[in-house]
Amino acid sequence: MIIQKTENSRISTFDPNNFSFGSTFIDHMIICEYEDGKWGDVKLVPYGPIPFTPAMMGVNYGQACFEGMKAYKDKDGQVFLFRPEKNFERINKSAKRLAMPEVTEEMFLDGLKALVDIDRDWIPQGEGMSLYIRPLIFATEEALKARVANKYMFAIVATPAKSYYAEPVSVKISDHYSRAANGGVGSAKAAGNYAASFYPTQLAIEEGYEQIIWTDDATHEYFEESGTMNVFVRINDTIYTPPTSEKILDGVTRDSFIQLAKRRGIEVKIEPVAVKTVIEALKDGSLKEVWGVGTAVVTTEFQALGYEGVKLELPRLSAEESYAAILKKDLVDLQNNLSEDPFGWRVSVDHALETV
Known part of the structure; x- marks a missing residue:
């Protein structure tokens, strides 16, 4: 070097x-x-x-x-x-x-x-x-x-x-625009993916939302990502997140949340997340929280979902009740050397210049 x-x-x-x-x-x-x-x-x-x-x-x-x-x-x-x-x-x-x-x-x-x-x-x-x-x-x-x-x-x-996005945000469930399509570059961190997301996000902001939950390009019936984040849904005491694919980015924070949740004994199901399932769970009271994760934000909790022209308020949980908050703390403590690292994820860079 x-x-x-x-x-x-x-x-x-x-x-x-x-x-x-x-x-x-x-x-x-x-x-x-x-x-x-x-x-x-x-x-x-x-x-x-x-x-x-x-x-x-x-x-x-x-x-x-x-x-x-x-x-x-x-x-x-x-x-x-x-x-x-x-x-x-x-x-x-x-x-x-x-x-x-x-x-x-x-x-x-x-x-x-x-x-x-x-x-x-x-x-x-x-x-x-x-x-x-x-x-x-x-x-x-x-x-x-x-x-x-x-x-x-x-x-x-x-x-x-x-830290940013410290406060919960409102997100619109997309029923027209898509982030990625089968056979495309959704699983790549291609610069063009972000450029293509700006206009739909701008429209959502004009409607009173901060972000978009992207849905599948064919039917708009399934969650894929949210803004530039992977998305998690908690119904009762189970966490659901869509599987990675050629349309969904394999997020490092996503994978870390999954492993931290499993270590706590929380059930995690990696499977397609249907919009209707989430809306029905919200109506019957079994939907506890929805949130996004990514490197920059770590965790962004959602306070409302925009669906079919209506803003639907989500439950507000305390930090002690929220899986999003609990797992965020687990992750941040591990990253900042405030807790043990059972996974071997921390990599020291002290005196790196002496070795290059």
Whole structure:
């Protein structure tokens, strides 16, 4: 790895109590270029612009995918990644689906560790605080030709993160727009998936909702995802979540919630979740809660469902009663080294620069 440390650190300007998530960036980034059929050297360099042209193929033809993950700092200043091997596997799954070159485990994991290690001072401490990390791959060849590109870039950038969506939100059950279709790229973290979701979400916001529960493209009769999150439904004391497929993203937080729930002895059923089943359970009182999970938000609890033009209020549970709240605490405590890690999910990054 080639390491070029910045001579003008901005850490003195960073206020961990007052920053903007997603637009405050750490001092460094990882970049690696692909050309002539192979990846070049991984470089850790100062964060900043990279020159590209409007003819860059990633912009014109959409060959671009990314990951979302976090680093955490415990009370003693130790820094951890959380299940990074899952993100490594998934970015390559996305890259393959978009006909892009896969990255090596060394590029991905060593790059992550080196970046987080050198900029550990940017990781805020405290409840809900973390460093959000965005690995990505995109086509960089300058050509207006509708084909697979010959040049790419792998990069990793990061932004300090804090809790958001702290309050429960209202979500509209989609009866027209879909996030993904059979045979499509729903299981890939393709950049275009997010662009396509913005317009329907904007319409839902205009109707008084914060997000959408996406339903299947063929019948709109089954839950798939919610916004950019995987979705969970609790009926009585059983948790239901749709199975992953070529339409549903295999979320790391989703898998973690499932395993944590099972460890607590909570029954989890991974099966299709019918809209009618959820609505009927709400009406007869057996629906206890619905929530979404994802890396950035961890958990977002839902307070109402929009269905057939009506906003239906959901039960409000205390933190002690809510499976969403209980499992979120289990996960956050594990991520922040406040509890044991029976799964081996925490990965220390201390002194990573000494090994690269």
